[in-house]
Amino acid sequence: MTAKRILLGVGGGIAAYKSAELTRQLIKAGHQVEVVMTESATRFVAPATFQALSGHTVYTDLWDPRPSNAMAHIELSRRADAFLIAPATANLLFKLAHGACDDLVSTLAAARACPLIVAPAMNLQMWQNPPNQRNIAQLEADGVTVFGPGNGFQACGETGDGRMLEPHEIVELLHGFFADKRLAGKKVLLTAGPTYEAIDAVRGITNISSGKMGYALARACRDAGAEVTLVSGPTGMEAPMNVRRLDVQSAAEMQQAVLAEVGRSDVFISVAAVADYRVKNRSEHKIKKGAAAPTIELEENPDILATVASLPAAPFCVGFAAESQNLLEFAEAKRKRKKLPMLVANLAQQAMGADDNQVVLLDDAGQHPLPQMPKDEVASAIVRHLAALLAKR
Ligand code: C5P
Numbered sequence: 001m002t003a004k005r006i007l008l009g010v011g012g013g014i015a016a017y018k019s020a021e022l023t024r025q026l027i028k029a030g031h032q033v034e035v036v037m038t039e040s041a042t043r044f045v046a047p048a049t050f051q052a053l054s055g056h057t058v059y060t061d062l063w064d065p066r067p068s069n070a071m072a073h074i075e076l077s078r079r080a081d082a083f084l085i086a087p088a089t090a091n092l093l094f095k096l097a098h099g100a101c102d103d104l105v106s107t108l109a110a111a112r113a114c115p116l117i118v119a120p121a122m123n124l125q126m127w128q129n130p131p132n133q134r135n136i137a138q139l140e141a142d143g144v145t146v147f148g149p150g151n152g153f154q155a156c157g158e159t160g161d162g163r164m165l166e167p168h169e170i171v172e173l174l175h176g177f178f179a180d181k182r183l184a185g186k187k188v189l190l191t192a193g194p195t196y197e198a199i200d201a202v203r204g205i206t207n208i209s210s211g212k213m214g215y216a217l218a219r220a221c222r223d224a225g226a227e228v229t230l231v232s233g234p235t236g237m238e239a240p241m242n243v244r245r246l247d248v249q250s251a252a253e254m255q256q257a258v259l260a261e262v263g264r265s266d267v268f269i270s271v272a273a274v275a276d277y278r279v280k281n282r283s284e285h286k287i288k289k290g291a292a293a294p295t296i297e298l299e300e301n302p303d304i305l306a307t308v309a310s311l312p313a314a315p316f317c318v319g320f321a322a323e324s325q326n327l328l329e330f331a332e333a334k335r336k337r338k339k340l341p342m343l344v345a346n347l348a349q350q351a352m353g354a355d356d357n358q359v360v361l362l363d364d365a366g367q368h369p370l371p372q373m374p375k376d377e378v379a380s381a382i383v384r385h386l387a388a389l390l391a392k393r
Pocket of ligand 1: 191251270271272273274275276301302303304305306318319320321322334
């Protein structure tokens, strides 16, 4: 994401301590952050904490004479790309929904010239309280973006909806907020990760695919405005927010899940490192060590991507090719054989499990090499290319 100027409004909830970390993460991601706080927020965290982290004066008072025209409530939002209020307490949401202007944060929101985003944080009963739900509905109707809340253990000891999202989740959603909606209205189905082909009750054949590339692409498609379904092999990765994830183990299960979903998909991106073979003589129970080593018989798995690409009403299919040699030659042959309009070629030894990737995009127009970059940037580049091809169809 290109650097943005974020005006961060901190409300008076215990989650205010997480906003210190949020400030740090936003700065680390290259953004500029200016912080304003409500009076009650300063009871939880001192302004000096945010001042040190943001490198800017922290304002708490509508009557602060320091801004040049003595109008902090106007000036601060004029230089921001977004006003993010985190934590947004029930009281603040009530004030925002009704246009109250009785302190700096609420007045800034009323007088802003940039989008407003709120990350609610409160006890679960307060969250569910009908007036609070009415306020949230009103804010959404007014075009305010609501991040979360999350679900889980709360400072009050109860468990449920109302937690402020974690700082990294807010940064991720903010990234999506500013992304171009190139895939708006599209339904994207992806596969990611390895598959696991059982040998017996405790052993299996798998591979070193981490799922990082597929998950990064799922997030990039979501950020581009698509409705995303991710069919994932076993990865241990956190499910991306606002993405529907279906967990599978074997190639057969992956194919079943994909075929059940593909009819309502506009795009199918096959990132998974699907096992080419499964065990034919799979044992239900753990194989005991014996005199002779057991023989494992293999049989071929279905090629999920080729199956989908040859459907009469096939979605736009994007394949991946991980080769260890003759990359472009093998990859282009694969694209032709599987009848794919687009294929992403990468070197297996460089790509699998790594945080960075260097890929070449192959389509009917030829080869498009991309520089080595973090996988989330590779994913954004793939989405841009994909969206451009879709627009030409
Ligand atoms: O032929 P190869 O396995 O190298 O093709 C890689 C591409 O095909 C990837 O997009 C992968 O997700 C997909 N694939 C598949 N089902 C298989 C094997 C590969 O969908 N059984």
